[in-house]
Amino acid sequence: MVETQLNNPLVIETDAVVLGAGLAGISAAIHLARKGFRVLCIEQRTDIRNSVGESLDWSAPELFAKLGLSMEALIAAGAATWKRHITVIGQECGENQYLPGAWLAESPWNVEIRTLHLDRERVDACLRDTAQRIGVSTLHERVADFCILDEPSTRHRRVIGLRTQQGTFVRASWFIDASGSDASLLARRFRLKPVTYGPRKVAIWAHLPTQDWADGTALYMLSSPGKYMEWIWEIPIQPGISSIGYIASGASIKRQRSKGLRPQRILADKCANFPRLQSLVEQTGAFHTRSTTFTCRTYRGICGANWIIVGEAASQSDPITGNGVTAALRHAEEATALICRYRDRGTIPPFARAVYDHRVSTVGRYFNSLIENLFYQPALRDRVGLFPTARIYTVPAWLLNLVYTRLRPDGVFRTLLISFLMSSIRLSVWTAFQGGSLVNRLLPNSSPDRMSTAEEQSYAF
Numbered sequence: 001m002v003e004t005q006l007n008n009p010l011v012i013e014t015d016a017v018v019l020g021a022g023l024a025g026i027s028a029a030i031h032l033a034r035k036g037f038r039v040l041c042i043e044q045r046t047d048i049r050n051s052v053g054e055s056l057d058w059s060a061p062e063l064f065a066k067l068g069l070s071m072e073a074l075i076a077a078g079a080a081t082w083k084r085h086i087t088v089i090g091q092e093c094g095e096n097q098y099l100p101g102a103w104l105a106e107s108p109w110n111v112e113i114r115t116l117h118l119d120r121e122r123v124d125a126c127l128r129d130t131a132q133r134i135g136v137s138t139l140h141e142r143v144a145d146f147c148i149l150d151e152p153s154t155r156h157r158r159v160i161g162l163r164t165q166q167g168t169f170v171r172a173s174w175f176i177d178a179s180g181s182d183a184s185l186l187a188r189r190f191r192l193k194p195v196t197y198g199p200r201k202v203a204i205w206a207h208l209p210t211q212d213w214a215d216g217t218a219l220y221m222l223s224s225p226g227k228y229m230e231w232i233w234e235i236p237i238q239p240g241i242s243s244i245g246y247i248a249s250g251a252s253i254k255r256q257r258s259k260g261l262r263p264q265r266i267l268a269d270k271c272a273n274f275p276r277l278q279s280l281v282e283q284t285g286a287f288h289t290r291s292t293t294f295t296c297r298t299y300r301g302i303c304g305a306n307w308i309i310v311g312e313a314a315s316q317s318d319p320i321t322g323n324g325v326t327a328a329l330r331h332a333e334e335a336t337a338l339i340c341r342y343r344d345r346g347t348i349p350p351f352a353r354a355v356y357d358h359r360v361s362t363v364g365r366y367f368n369s370l371i372e373n374l375f376y377q378p379a380l381r382d383r384v385g386l387f388p389t390a391r392i393y394t395v396p397a398w399l400l401n402l403v404y405t406r407l408r409p410d411g412v413f414r415t416l417l418i419s420f421l422m423s424s425i426r427l428s429v430w431t432a433f434q435g436g437s438l439v440n441r442l443l444p445n446s447s448p449d450r451m452s453t454a455e456e457q458s459y460a461f
Helices: 023-034 060-065 071-076 120-133 185-189 250-258 263-271 275-284 324-341 350-376 378-384 386-407 412-442
Strands: 002-005 010-019 039-042 080-083 085-090 095-098 115-118 137-139 143-151 156-164 169-177 194-209 216-222 230-238 241-249 290-299 307-309
Touching: 010 023, 023 039, 023 120, 023 169, 023 324, 039 169, 060 071, 060 115, 060 324, 071 080, 071 115, 080 230, 085 386, 095 386, 115 120, 115 230, 143 185, 169 185, 169 324, 185 307, 194 250, 194 263, 194 275, 194 350, 230 263, 230 275, 241 250, 241 263, 241 275, 250 263, 263 275, 290 350, 307 324, 324 350, 350 378, 350 386, 350 412, 378 386, 386 412
Parallel strands: 010 039, 010 169, 039 137, 085 216, 169 307
Antiparallel strands: 002 010, 080 115, 085 095, 143 156, 156 169, 194 241, 194 290, 216 230, 230 241
16 A cells, blocks of 8 residues: 655555445455455544344355354354344234254255354454454545546446545545445445335344343334334344344334434333333343434445445345345455456456346345335235244245355356346245235225325335
C-alpha cells in the first residue's frame, strides 16, 4: 500500500478496497489478502458493537472453517454454542421441533448436521484479529463520494477511487461494497433498483442471563388469525446468556410506541405471552434493549467492471430464515473468487457479472419470498396451521442449502441449475399460497384485528 501527500490531502493507493468491516466485509478482506492483494478496509466505526446474536443454518460452519474458524475453535473461544435443532412454539398450539434428518450425515451427502449459535461480537473480533495478522489495513473514515469512469463504448462504469469526508483520496483496482443494508453505498451511488419483500420491520432485542438453555434456537410465534405475523427469538449465544428478540412490522411498533410504550416495555409485554420468556424477564429485572429497522430486499446489477456488492448491502435476508450469515460468507467468497479470476485482465466480463448478480438475487428472492408468503402473510398459515407451515418452509430451505453447498454454483450451468430448482419450489409454494388466499376470500371473516387494506401488501414470488 502506497501513501503520498499531495498539497495536504492524503492519497492512498492499494490493490483492493473493502467498504465496511462487518461480517461480509472482513471475510472478503481475508480472502483477498490470502491471495496476495494489498487490502484496505474502510470502516467509519472504531468499535463495532450491538450485533444481534445469530442462529446459523447448516451451511455456515463450512464457510467459517475456510476463514480459519472451525466449529470447535468457536466453541472453545466462548464465541458460539451448539445448535442441533429449531423449536417452534405457538401461543396456543404447543411446540414442535425441526432438525435435519440423520440420513444427511451418511454417504453420499456427508453433511454436518450440527451447527452453531454465535456471539457476533466475539466472532467479529476473531475475524478482525485474523485480518490484521495477514496484513489487512483499516481506515476509520466515512466515505463521501466515488470517482466514477463511464466507458460509453463498453457500457462499463468503473470505480477509480473514492474520497472520504476527512479528505483522504483512495485509489485502487478493485472495490467491494460491504457497507450494510442501511448504507449500500454503491447501490445508492449507481441508483440500483431494489426488489423488496414485505413491509419495513423492526427488531428489539436484549441479552438476558439464563441457566436453563438448550442446544437449539426457539422461535415463539405471535400468529393471530388474519394478522401479519410477529415473533420472538431465543438464541443461547453463550453458556448462561441468551439473546431474546422481538420482530414486528414498523406499523405495529409505531402503534405501540404511540401508546407511550418504550422498547423495554414492548419486549417484556410480548415475552409475557410465553411462560418461559416471562420468567426470564421477571428474573432479570431491568435490562437494556437494542433495536434496528430493516427492509428485506435485493438489488439488481450488483456487479460491475471492477466493483462488487456483497452481504446485506446486496441482499437483506429476513432474520427468521437464518440465512443472513450464510449469504454474507457466500457473497464474500464468490466475489473475491471473481476478482482473483480476472485480476490480470482488470475487468470482470459482462457475462460473469450477470451470473453473479443472478445468483445473489435469486437466492435472496427464494428465502425472502418463501418466508414472507408462508409465515408472515396469514393466508396459508391460517389454512393449514402453524406447524405444517413451518414444515413447508424448512424442507425447501434445508434442501436449497444442501444443494447449493454440493453444487458450488460459480459458473453459468450450475447457477442455472440451482435457479431452476428454486423456481420450481417457489412455484409450488405460490400455488399453495394462492389456494389459501382463495379460501380466505370465500370464507367469512369476523376478526376485528384483520389487517387494513393499507397494511396488506402483495409480494412477488
